[in-house]
Amino acid sequence: MQTLLIERLGRRALIIGGYLLMSLWCVCFTLTLSFQKSSSWVPYLSMICIFAFILSFGLGPGGVTNILITELFTQPTRPAAYMIAGSVNWLSFFFISMLFPFIVVRPYCRTVTNVTELPFTDKPCRALIIFLTANNIQHTVHTVALRRGENRTPEFTKLNPMQKVPVMREDGFVLTESDAILKHLTAAHSVPDHWYPRQPQKRARVDEYTAWHHMNTRLHAAKVFITEVLTPRMTGQPVDDVRLQRALRDLDGTLDKLETMFLKDQDFLCGDDITLADLLAICELMQ
Structure with a gap:
């Protein structure tokens, strides 16, 4: 031819x-x-x-x-x-x-340097690092030793008066709260739409879970971790079985709601693809 x-x-x-x-x-x-x-x-x-x-x-x-x-x-x-x-x-x-x-x-990858103050043991901080790495967003990590009280120093308090992690600094712009940081990064960088969809109803589903997340998945998963792992290590005392069983019951109730309210017959919490909601949830549950 x-x-x-x-x-x-x-x-x-x-x-x-x-x-x-x-x-x-x-x-x-x-x-x-x-x-x-x-x-x-x-x-x-x-x-x-x-x-x-x-x-x-x-x-x-x-x-x-x-x-x-x-x-x-x-x-x-x-x-x-x-x-x-x-x-x-x-x-x-x-x-x-x-x-x-x-x-x-x-x-x-933007040329702007993101400086995130965090300890890797903190679940929201891990979610943030996973998101930054998965989306090839240039960033610099400064670790904060919470046990040594580095989050209560005057320098850190100036960044976040609440003395909590994570904190993001970007060209003089300071932002706290992992939920707000993650959503800001989806808007400020070219990341796949599935993380925080632009379609109003899909985005509302992600917002629905992240609003529910803090007083449910995060709270009850943290109670189990604190009762079973953290408190015995810090005090040298055996696990309080009564408190642990109560914390496990609360976590079971949260997991039931995760399956019936959010997952249903879907592969992910808010639809057919991974979102910020899944990232926040898995970092809490995998602890």
Whole structure:
């Protein structure tokens, strides 16, 4: 088919036309990537652009450029020319494939440095670190030793008068409360929409859980951890079985509500994909 096109249209038309079409599909591909979150069908246009780009290359430059080697080099030097050209071609493919993940990921990382004050033993802090890492958001972590009272120092109190963690500092902007920090990061950075959906009803479901989370999942999971692990370690006393059983009953009630109110027959708390609600919940329950 390529030979037929060359004979009918000529090499000049195929090369110029092919590269023009490839440029057009690159522009279309860029636009579809920029607006891929605006509608569910836009990502399919991105795939169409990719296949159209490949087809344009195959019908134009892909076939014509291979023939040029036979005309540019004499018979004795053609094997070496083909070998060098092929090696350069495949090495280019290799380097592009190795660099592509970094090319894709880096634009989603802002140059602003996020400084988060946290101890890794704290569940909301772990949720925050998981979110930052999973979404390749550049950040710097400063750990705070709660047992040594570093959260009560004048420097930390100036950041957060409540003397609690986590605290986020971003270009002079200070924000406290893990729920607020996570939601701010979804708005300030290009992260997948499923974390905190833009669709009003889906977002409301996430807000519904995060409002319920603090006095239920977090409270009752923390009671079990404090009663069974933290208090015995700090005091050297055995576990208070009565308090532990009461805490476990409260946690069982919370888990029942998680299944009946939120999970139901879904894979995740607020729908078919992971959200901030799931991240906050799992960090509490896995403790």
